Amino acid sequence: MKVLAFSKRNDLEVLRDPLNLIFGVGFPIVLLLLLTAIQRNIPVPMFAIDHLAPGIAVFGLSFMTLFSATLIAKDRGSAFLQRLYTTPLTAADFILGYLLPVLPIAVAQSAICCGAAVLLGLKVTVHLVSAVLFTIPTALLFVSLGLLCGSIFTDKQVGGICGALLTNLTAWLSGIWFDLGMVGGAFQKIANLLPFVHAVELERAVLRGDYAGVFPHIWWVTGYAAAVTAIAVFAFLRQMKRQ
């Protein structure tokens, strides 16, 4: 009950911020529309809707880090979190309360992205539902990154690090906009060592019904998600102790 009350509050804080709705839902849909329009005039296989939609869904999830980190950093900066530290809420309540409410928002965002892609010509298949469900590990990765950044940085720093740096890293190193093989070399090697391209490839495989093709990408994503979650929990507990 206690954790539910706290989760509900975090949910409302995220959903009632108009900037979150603009960036979380509006921006990915605008990108889909824009790139689909380009594709209609100058056909590029990269921007075919079944290839593009999974990438945009993953890119949209990177904003979850910004939402989650901003909420936590603002709470830390104000006396609100200190007030809550004097209540019977436990450390586990705080961590779950920050992680859990953003996950359904992330899944809903992916569903909206897939819905928009259907309107733009993506075939309706059962794999669409799977594609939305398979975003959960990626969503956990980005939400945990939010918990980590929110526990370390101030709300102003979070804006730059999660809003600019992370979204750019996700965009450039995920193979959404261009084939990483065209750049090759160290760039491709680095991209393959990071989880973003694997998250996109995982989604693409699920969407085309190639469930064998989710491997090894799902291991990369779940591995990163588990590691980042563990580090984020440690960072949050450390700042909690310091406060």
Place this chain on the structure above:
Amino acid sequence: MDAIKTVDLTKKYKDLTAVDGLNLTVRQGELLSLLGVNGAGKTTTIKMLTGLTRPTSGDAFLNGKSILTDTAAVKAMIAVSPQETAVAPNLTVRENLELMAGVHGFQKPEARDKATDLTGRFGLGTVANKRAGKLSGGWQRRLSIAMALIGGPQILFLDEPTLGLDVLARSELWEMIRALRGSMTVILTTHYMEEAEALSGRVAIMRSGRLLTAGTPQEIKRQAGTDKFDEAFVRIVKEAAQ
């Protein structure tokens, strides 16, 4: 039983001793003001009593429960209204109150009833559905205290509750704080001498982490040999500095 009893309570930060062997007793139902200039150790004392900071040495007992070994029991009986406005800005006044009831373990219907009760008691009815972040400073302070009360605390800590408020808002809050006297133990920190004198049953004056004196406002004035409370405070603090 005493509501609060500190035993040689000490907090050190590297070379700085923020609170130095504090021995203070507060009776149940008493409203005690903790006074002192900046850096006196008031906020650190409150942080230790509310479990936000662990003492370097010593202990404190809240209704007999140790802040070192019975943290959960202590947290269940206290509430804090911090110095800064501590409200969830995107939640309405009512939602803020229900949130605090929820984190204290009340089920939804009970949380709703408690929110309605406090909305009435604190005159928050007209702004109940407004977002807390849009309220003026005075309303936010009112809400902040109401949020502290929703869990039914036995001991309430009010850290500078009227800081930065205009005269009218301050006098309204004074009435609300006065109404709490006797029903729970209240520890109040303030820089306003007239506030301490008007509201407190007893006053404790701190300087450089040490307790200089504690007594009723009358006793403090008598001790300093003056009939003005602010003058008494200055004399006691200056005397200790020499």
